Every structure is written in structure tokens, then in C-alpha cells.
Amino acid sequence: MLGKLDWSAIPFDQPIPLIAGGVVLVGILAVLAWVVVKGHLPYLWHEWITSVDHKRIGVMYILLASVMLLRGGSDAIMMRIQQAVAYQSQGYLPPEHYNQIFSAHGTIMIFFVAMPFVIGLMNLIVPLQLGVRDVAFPTLNSVGFWLTATGALLVNLSLVIGEFARTGWLAFPPLSELSYSPGVGVDYYAWSLQISGVGTLVAGINLVTTVLKLRTKGMNYLRMPMFCWTTLASNLLIVAAFPILTATLAMLLLDRYLGFHFFTNEAGGNVMMFMNLIWAWGHPEVYILVLPAFGIFSEVVSTFSGKALFGYRSMVLATMAICVISFMVWLHHFFTMGAGPDVNAIFGIASMIIAIPTGVKIYNWLFTMYGGRIRFETPMLWSIGFMVTFIIGGLTGVLVAVPPADFILHNSMFLVAHFHNVIIGGVLFGAFAGFEYWFPKAFGFRLNDRWGKLAFWFTFLGFYVTFIPLYVAGMLGMTRRMQHYDVAAWRPWMLVAAVGMAVLTIGVICQIVQIVVSIRNREALRDRTGDPWDGRSLEWATSSPPPVFNFAFNPDVRGEDAYWDMKAHAKQQSLDHDTPEYQDIEMPRNSPTGFVCAFFATVMGFALIWHIWWMVILGGIGAFATFVVFAWRDHDEYVIPADEVAAIDRVNLEERRNLVSMAGTV
Amino acid sequence: MNLLDPQGPVAAANSTILVDSVFIMLAIVVPTIIAILAFAFWFRASNPKAKFQPDFVYSGRVEMVVWAIPALTVILLGGVAWIGSHQLDPAAPVPGTGSPVRIQAVSLDWKWLFIYPDQRIATVNTLTVPAGAELNFQLTSSSVMNTFFIPQLGSMIYTMNGMVTKLNLRADNEGKLQGLSAHFSGDGFPDMMFDVNVVSPLAFPEWVATTAKSDAVLNEDSYKKLMQQGIEKGRPTYRLDDPRLFDLIATQHIPPGPGPELASEAGRSHSGGHDAR
Numbered sequence: 001m002l003g004k005l006d007w008s009a010i011p012f013d014q015p016i017p018l019i020a021g022g023v024v025l026v027g028i029l030a031v032l033a034w035v036v037v038k039g040h041l042p043y044l045w046h047e048w049i050t051s052v053d054h055k056r057i058g059v060m061y062i063l064l065a066s067v068m069l070l071r072g073g074s075d076a077i078m079m080r081i082q083q084a085v086a087y088q089s090q091g092y093l094p095p096e097h098y099n100q101i102f103s104a105h106g107t108i109m110i111f112f113v114a115m116p117f118v119i120g121l122m123n124l125i126v127p128l129q130l131g132v133r134d135v136a137f138p139t140l141n142s143v144g145f146w147l148t149a150t151g152a153l154l155v156n157l158s159l160v161i162g163e164f165a166r167t168g169w170l171a172f173p174p175l176s177e178l179s180y181s182p183g184v185g186v187d188y189y190a191w192s193l194q195i196s197g198v199g200t201l202v203a204g205i206n207l208v209t210t211v212l213k214l215r216t217k218g219m220n221y222l223r224m225p226m227f228c229w230t231t232l233a234s235n236l237l238i239v240a241a242f243p244i245l246t247a248t249l250a251m252l253l254l255d256r257y258l259g260f261h262f263f264t265n266e267a268g269g270n271v272m273m274f275m276n277l278i279w280a281w282g283h284p285e286v287y288i289l290v291l292p293a294f295g296i297f298s299e300v301v302s303t304f305s306g307k308a309l310f311g312y313r314s315m316v317l318a319t320m321a322i323c324v325i326s327f328m329v330w331l332h333h334f335f336t337m338g339a340g341p342d343v344n345a346i347f348g349i350a351s352m353i354i355a356i357p358t359g360v361k362i363y364n365w366l367f368t369m370y371g372g373r374i375r376f377e378t379p380m381l382w383s384i385g386f387m388v389t390f391i392i393g394g395l396t397g398v399l400v401a402v403p404p405a406d407f408i409l410h411n412s413m414f415l416v417a418h419f420h421n422v423i424i425g426g427v428l429f430g431a432f433a434g435f436e437y438w439f440p441k442a443f444g445f446r447l448n449d450r451w452g453k454l455a456f457w458f459t460f461l462g463f464y465v466t467f468i469p470l471y472v473a474g475m476l477g478m479t480r481r482m483q484h485y486d487v488a489a490w491r492p493w494m495l496v497a498a499v500g501m502a503v504l505t506i507g508v509i510c511q512i513v514q515i516v517v518s519i520r521n522r523e524a525l526r527d528r529t530g531d532p533w534d535g536r537s538l539e540w541a542t543s544s545p546p547p548v549f550n551f552a553f554n555p556d557v558r559g560e561d562a563y564w565d566m567k568a569h570a571k572q573q574s575l576d577h578d579t580p581e582y583q584d585i586e587m588p589r590n591s592p593t594g595f596v597c598a599f600f601a602t603v604m605g606f607a608l609i610w611h612i613w614w615m616v617i618l619g620g621i622g623a624f625a626t627f628v629v630f631a632w633r634d635h636d637e638y639v640i641p642a643d644e645v646a647a648i649d650r651v652n653l654e655e656r657r658n659l660v661s662m663a664g665t666v
Numbered sequence: 667m668n669l670l671d672p673q674g675p676v677a678a679a680n681s682t683i684l685v686d687s688v689f690i691m692l693a694i695v696v697p698t699i700i701a702i703l704a705f706a707f708w709f710r711a712s713n714p715k716a717k718f719q720p721d722f723v724y725s726g727r728v729e730m731v732v733w734a735i736p737a738l739t740v741i742l743l744g745g746v747a748w749i750g751s752h753q754l755d756p757a758a759p760v761p762g763t764g765s766p767v768r769i770q771a772v773s774l775d776w777k778w779l780f781i782y783p784d785q786r787i788a789t790v791n792t793l794t795v796p797a798g799a800e801l802n803f804q805l806t807s808s809s810v811m812n813t814f815f816i817p818q819l820g821s822m823i824y825t826m827n828g829m830v831t832k833l834n835l836r837a838d839n840e841g842k843l844q845g846l847s848a849h850f851s852g853d854g855f856p857d858m859m860f861d862v863n864v865v866s867p868l869a870f871p872e873w874v875a876t877t878a879k880s881d882a883v884l885n886e887d888s889y890k891k892l893m894q895q896g897i898e899k900g901r902p903t904y905r906l907d908d909p910r911l912f913d914l915i916a917t918q919h920i921p922p923g924p925g926p927e928l929a930s931e932a933g934r935s936h937s938g939g940h941d942a943r
Contacts, residue, residue, distance in 0.1 A: 095854070338832065342752075348751065349748065362702075369702075392695070404684075405683050408677070476668055482855075483855070
């Protein structure tokens with residue numbers, strides 16, 4: 001009846017996951033109870049869960065990423081403590097637990113923190129920057145989000161029901177094959193990523209279409225803000241790369257479920273094929289993450305320097321160059337597999353070539369600051385912190401792209417330090433910069449900058465104290481994923497890294513305090529004009545938070561930095577006070593399709609993991625039926641009457657005019 | 667295990683390339699970091715002396731320089747990579763004194779088996795080699811992937827079941843080194859460290875002779891026992907019964923290692939040994 005599932009799936013003998021799971025469960029139930037008792041359920045359902053508004057979906061993506069960041073961060077803390085204490089001893093985590101933790105940490109941080117964070121920011125901001133009212137496929141957007149949430153839910157479920165993969169975050173066969181990993185861990189891993197991978201793919205299709213097909217009047221390609229360009233590049237990579245991941249994991253699942261032999265030792269399976277396929281997705285993946293971050297830094301550096309982005313066309317070229325070349329370098333992840341010197345050298349050089357456009361980006365940000373009037377608001381601090389940190393990560397990255405150097409650094413703690421250097425220093429700093437920068441746009445009030453700056457300094461410092469020691473440990477021959485070790489030379493560095501982790505944790509606590517403090521002081525931090533930073537692109541041309549229709553009129557774009565242009569014109573010509581003629585606006589209806597579909601996907605995923613076949617069929621039929629019902633819908637839009645549009649818009653227009661006239665008198 | 671304290675020519679070349687590459691890059695990275703901090707500081711909004719140039723948004727000369735600097739660096743490093751890859755190809759022999767020593771390494775769950783086919787001996791978790799001699803390794807795995815790595819001798823290489831990889835090294839100085847697996851291979855992975863004894867060319871034959879007197883014999887049967895999952899704390903040595911043992915493993919005439927015992931694991935990891943239906 002329940003397949004492989006029985007009471008032995010609950011780890012009663014392991015207190016750590018049980019207590020952690022229990023606390024989370026109580027937390028979720030408490031929040032649910034509060035929501036129901038306070039009568040917020042209808043609000044949540046109508047305004048958020050079924051919402052197809054790109055801004056709401058963006059916020060939910062970021063919320064998911066933030067929650068999962070705490071989970072992935074807890075894993076990181078546990079690993080750092082384990083490696084600090086497990087010198088000539090077993091530490092406090094047995095191998096079967098420690099191995100789950102580092103696998104879960106990698107999986108969660110990439111798929112359920114970095115991905116939803118950048119996709120959330122793109123969802124929230126790109127339609128606003130393009131001057132349009134929504135994304136190309138609003139309901140599909142909601143489906144994509146909820147499928148991602150399904151994946152995250154399944155990963156967390158593995159904490160208390162069964163186990164997670166003990167194979168590392170890429171589940172290399174043959175270790176991940178049934179014969180060496182007979183448990184459900186790898187199945188949890190694979191099905192979570194299959195389901196959330198579909199979600200990511202539809203998000204990618206949606207955003208590519210949005211950028212290509214939905215731009216406001218006059219917004220041609222070479223007038224798009226840099227964030228839109230990097231969004232386009234990143235989502236093109238998603239569309240091209242995620243099917244590879246899906247196919248690779250499908251092959252692994254066929255091996256595990258139906259006795260196929262794609263990657264097994266026996267019957268002609270080939271593990272090298274898996275290596276190639278997974279990295280053919282995996283390397284573009286890092287650019288999928290970092291390109292949007294580059295876009296965020298471009299916006300932030302330009303805004304807070306009070307200048308347009310230096311060398312805009314050069315930046316566009318660099319972005320698209322990275323997009324293309326990132327598909328030609330995957331082999332550098334396994335120089336040590338014994339390919340010949342020609343192959344290794346060619347892929348090594350190709351990998352270095354990516355450093356050229358990346359370097360160009362750094363220099364263009366540098367010259368954007370040159371001759372600027374730099375305001376050191378929190379997003380700008382993250383950006384400068386990024387530039388310094390990312391260059392160091394780039395240096396070590398090019399170093400491991402030199403095959404003979406990689407022969408002694410591959411899979412070492414040096415490598416671990418390198419990719420954290422670029423992912424924390426690049427993607428996470430970018431996500432935080434974007435979070436601080438666009439928070440007022442999403443919620444209508446700024447974040448407290450004192451706590452924001454504290455969070456930056458603790459994270460920045462904590463990063464170096466944690467990861468410089470890991471570079472050193474790598475130079476001392478330490479490899480990654482060691483549950484315990486006997487080498488005395490490694491010990492001090494592991495202790496320093498644990499201290500660094502504590503500093504990083506303080507940084508995260510500062511972020512949380514910042515959000516709480518800002519919510520409590522939201523009236524004082526209120527952004528009434530919609531343009532708190534003296535911004536340059538169109539997202540600042542509407543109120544904060546924007547109305548559901550974003551813009552009462554489609555903005556007319558006459559050049560780069562569209563909103564800066566409008567402000568400059570408004571100051572020169574005395575303000576025109578003629579009343580514009582408002583029109584009815586059609587917006588897409590809310591739809592529970594995404595939520596219901598993800599519910600059935602969760603049921604199906606869980607059933608597949610535990611071999612509960614009747615439930616698989618039930619979930620499959622349910623998910624399919626949801627699509628059929630959606631496909632048969634009669635009304636998918638509703639009309640906001642012109643009067644209502646006028647009422648909403650006039651309030652914002654008034655505030656904005658006050659601002660401009662005040663600026664004029666100064 | 668310090669990578670910057672190489673004990674053989676391969677490791678010395680690896681670490682030279684590593685250090686050289688770092689310095690080549692530091693030559694542009696350090697000035698860039700200084701420029702970032704300096705520009706950010708000087709052009710702060712509160713500095714009245716900094717000239718505000720909002721229209722400085724394009725300069726052909728600057729663009730040329732910023733594309734040229736990274737490009738030139740990469741051309742230089744690309745040369746290093748190309749030449750280095752060819753000179754340090756793991757499959758290329760490393761000339762040494764005396765006759766070359768052939769070693770066949772097999773990664774097991776979770777220990778290293780070293781077979782000396784010409785000496786008809788084998789060891790577990792300890793590798794003894796003569797100083798100065800050409801060492802040529804053939805490597806495979808009994809089950810999952812691992813990476814054979816002696817940090818102070820240089821270049822690592824993967825071991826994979828059903829396949830043979832090649833690696834050539836040389837140890838120049840007598841002494842004790844350590845090796846390990848650099849690719850995660852399961853619960854016993856951290857215990858896959860092994861000792862490397864580099865002995866004098868004269869002591870090596872003596873060690874071979876002593877080891878050849880070992881009571882334990884390595885043949886297909888004892889190998890199958892050895893490849894069961896488990897950690898080996900000791901340093902067993904064997905007489906080698908059949909010098910073709912490595913080929914039997916690499917060609918899968920001896921089937922891959924069995925993985926965890928299903929019955930004993932069933933309670934903990936839900937292997938599906940008993941289906942409730």
C-alpha cells in the first residue's frame with residue numbers, strides 16, 4: 001500500500017534531524033494556525049497563492065530563497081563545526097549524516113537559494129524596466145514558482161522522512177546508482193530537481209519571451225537596461241541548459257528504477273558520460289546565476305555614481321560573449337579524468353577566454369565610478385565588496401583553468417574556496433545588493449541602512465575569515481568532503497574557518513534584524529515618490545509598490561536610461577499639468593493552476609520516491625487534469641476601469657510632481 | 667602534504683606553474699583592486715575636489731585598453747596552459763634513474779590496493795617506491811570513482827571501474843609522504859589516506875624481498891574479500907598469485923564491488939528489501 005515507506009523511515013535514533021524537523025514543523029503549524037485564526041487565509045489565497053502578478057511571484061521566489069538560505073546556512077554551520085572538531089576523532093556527525101549535509105547544502109544553495117533569488121529579482125524587476133504590465137505568460141510563471149517550491153519541499157521532507165542523498169550535490173554515478181546508494185536519498189535528490197527543473201525551464205521560457213516580445217514603445221534592444229540584457233542572456237542559458245539536466249537525471253532515474261545501464265559499471269554503462277552531461281548543464285548554470293548578478297551591479301553602480309553605465313555597448317557584447325562561451329568550457333571540471341593534453345589545453349584556454357569579457361565588465365564598472373558622485377548606500381557597499389571579492393575569485397578560477405595547476409588543486413579545499421568566492425562574492429552579494437536596492441520598489445519602504453551596512457561588513461569580513469583558510473587548507477593537500485581527518489597541519493585552518501562562519505552568521509542575523517526593524521519603522525522609511533535612489537530606469541517611474549498594472553500609460557522611451565531622461569526633460573520644460581486621458585486596462589485573472597498543479601506534483605514526487613505506485617498515478621492524473629481545466633478556461637482577463645486607474649495614478653503623480661518641483665528649486 | 671613543498675619533478679612543475687600563474691594575474695589584479703578602492707574613495711559624493719563628469723560614459727581608448735588587458739593576460743596564460751598541459755600530460759613518462767617501477771593501483775571501498783606485477787607483491791594503504799626511479803601507474807577502481815593523489819608528488823588522476831587511467835610520477839627524496847583519494851566515494855572516504863614510503867634504490871629490492879615472504883596471498887578469492895565495503899586500519903601486504911589480477915579487475919572479469927550489504931542496511935536506509943505490498 002505504501003511502497004517502501006514504513007515507520008523505519010523516520011530517524012528516531014538521530015536526534016539532530018528529528019529535532020530540527022520538529023521545530024520547523026511546529027513553526028509552520030504555528031504560522032498556519034495564526035493565519036487561519038486571524039482570518040488571513042482568504043487574503044493569502046487571493047492576493048498571493050493564486051496571484052499571477054509578476055511582482056507578487058517575484059516576492060514569493062525571494063521569500064522561498066531566503067528561507068532556504070537559512071536551511072542551507074545551517075548545513076554550512078554544521079559542516080564547519082564538524083571539520084573544526086573532527087581532528088583525529090569522528091566529530092559529532094557520523095559519516096552517513098555528514099555526507100547528507102554537504103550534499104543537501106550544495107543542492108539547496110544552488111537550486112533553492114541562488115536560483116529562486118535571481119529568478120525572483122528578474123521576475124520582480126524586468127517587466128517594470130521594460131515598461132510593460134506583465135510577463136509574457138503570467139499563469140505559467142505561477143506554475144514555475146510553485147514547482148520550484150515543490151522541489152524545495154521534497155528536499156526538506158527528506159530531513160524527517162527517509163534520508164537525503166549521500167553522494168555530493170551532483171550525485172556522480174556509480175556511487176549514486178542503486179547498487180551503491182540503495183536508499184531513497186538519491187531519489188529525493190533526483191525527483192526534487194526534476195520537478196523544480198521543469199519550474200526553472202518554464203520561468204526561463206517566460207522571461208526570454210518577455211524580453212524579446214514585450215517591450216514598451218521605443219524600448220529597442222540597445223536601450224534596455226543592463227539588467228534586462230543579463231536577464232535575456234541568463235534565461236537563454238536556462239532554456240538551452242536545463243533540458244540537459246533533466247535528460248541526465250532522467251537517465252540516472254531509469255538506471256535506478258527500471259534497471260537501465262546508462263551510467264552503471266555493468267553492461268556498458270559509462271560514468272564519464274554522466275560527467276560530461278552534468279557539467280554541460282553545470283557550467284552554464286554558474287553563468288545563469290552570475291549574469292543576473294552582473295546586471296544588478298550594473299544598475300546599482302550606475303545609479304549610486306549618478307552616471308550612466310560606462311561603455312554600455314561593450315557591456316552588452318561582454319554579456320552575450322559570456323552567454324555563448326559558457327557552453328564551451330564544461331570539460332574543465334574534469335581535467336583529471338585522463339583526457340589527452342590537447343583536449344585539456346583547449347578547454348583550459350576556452351575557460352580563460354571567459355575571463356576577458358568578465359574583466360571588461362569589472363573595468364566598465366570601475367570607469368562608471370570614475371567621475372561620478374558616489375553615494376555609499378547599502379547596495380553600493382555590496383557592489384564594491386563584490387568587485388574586490390570577485391576579482392580574487394576570478395584569479396583563482398583562471399588558476400584552476402590551467403590544467404597542470406588543476407592537477408594538484410582539483411577537488412581540493414582550494415576549489416571549494418574558489419567557487420564559494422565567486423558564488424558568495426558574485427551571486428549572493430548581487431542578490432543582497434538587488435534585495436536592498438529594489439526592496440522599496442516591492443514594498444514601498446526602504447530598509448534600515450544602519451543594520452544593512454552592519455550586515456554587509458560582517459558578511460564581507462566573515463567571508464574572508466571563512467574562505468581564505470580553506471584556500472590555505474587546499475594548498476596543504478586537503479580535499480573536500482572529509483568527515484574527519486588526521487593531518488595536524490589542516491587543523492588550525494579549520495578552526496579559523498569555523499570562527500569565520502560565526503562572523504558570517506552574525507551577518508545573516510543583522511539582515512534579519514534589518515528586516516524586522518525596517519518593518520516596524522516602515523512609516524518613517526516610506527518611499528512616497530516611487531524613486532528613492534534617484535534611479536535611472538523605468539521601474540522608478542511608477543509608484544512603490546507599483547499598482548497591479550505597473551504603468552497607467554505605456555512609457556515612451558527615447559534613449560538609454562529612460563527614466564533619467566524623463567526626469568531631465570521634466571525639469572527643463574516647466575511641469576505640464578494637463579490631465580492625461582486614462583483608459584481601461586485589461587489584466588490577467590488570478591489562477592490557482594500553479595498551486596494545484598504543484599500540489600499534485602508534490603504528491604507524485606513523494607510517491608515516486610517511495611514507490612507508491614497508485615499515488616503516482618493519482619498525482620499524475622491530477623496534475624494533467626489541472627492543465628486541461630486551465631486550457632478550457634473561458635475568461636482569463638479582467639478589466640480595470642479607467643476611473644480606477646485614474647484614482648490610483650493621480651496620487652502617485654502628485655507626489656512625483658512635488659519631488660520634481662522641489663528638486664527644481666534646490 | 668604542502669603543495670609548495672614538492673618532492674618530485676611533476677609536483678615541482680605543477681607548483682611552479684601554479685605560482686607563476688598567480689603572479690602573472692596578480693600583476694593586473696592588484697592594480698585593479700587598488701583602482702576600485704581609490705576611485706570609490708575619491709569620487710565619494712562628499713568630496714568637493716572630485717570633478718563630476720556625468721557625461722564620461724564612453725571612451726574608445728579606455729574600451730580598447732580594458733579589452734586588451736585581460737586579453738593579453740589570457741594569451742600569456744593560455745601559452746602556459748598549452749605548454750604545461752603537454753609537458754605534464756599524466757600519461758607521458760617521467761624519466762628517472764634505474765629501471766622503471768610498474769604499479770597497478772586499485773581503489774576499493776574504502777582502501778587502496780597497490781599491485782607490483784613485476785615484483786609479484788601487493789600492498790594495501792601503503793605505497794613503497796624507490797627514490798629517483800620512473801614510476802608508472804596504471805589505475806582502475808573496483809567499484810565507484812576515486813582520485814589517486816599524492817600531493818607532494820604531483821598530478822592526480824581518476825580511477826574508474828572497467829577503465830584504466832595512466833599516471834607517471836617520480837619521487838626524488840627518501841622519506842614518508844601521504845596520499846589520499848580526492849574524489850568522494852562514500853562513507854569510508856576520509857579513511858582512504860595512504861602512506862607513501864620513498865626508500866633508497868638499494869633498500870627497495872630488500873623491501874620487495876621481505877614482502878614477497880608474506881603469508882597472505884592475493885588472488886581472485888582474497889581480492890573479492892578485500893573489495894567488500896569496509897575500512898582497513900592495518901597495512902597488510904601480499905604475495906601476488908596471478909600477475910594478471912589487475913587486468914581481470916580492469917576488464918570486469920572480476921565483477922565490480924557489491925556495495926553495501928542490503929540486509930544490514932535495510933533498517934537504516936530503506937533499501938526496499940521488504941516491500942510492504
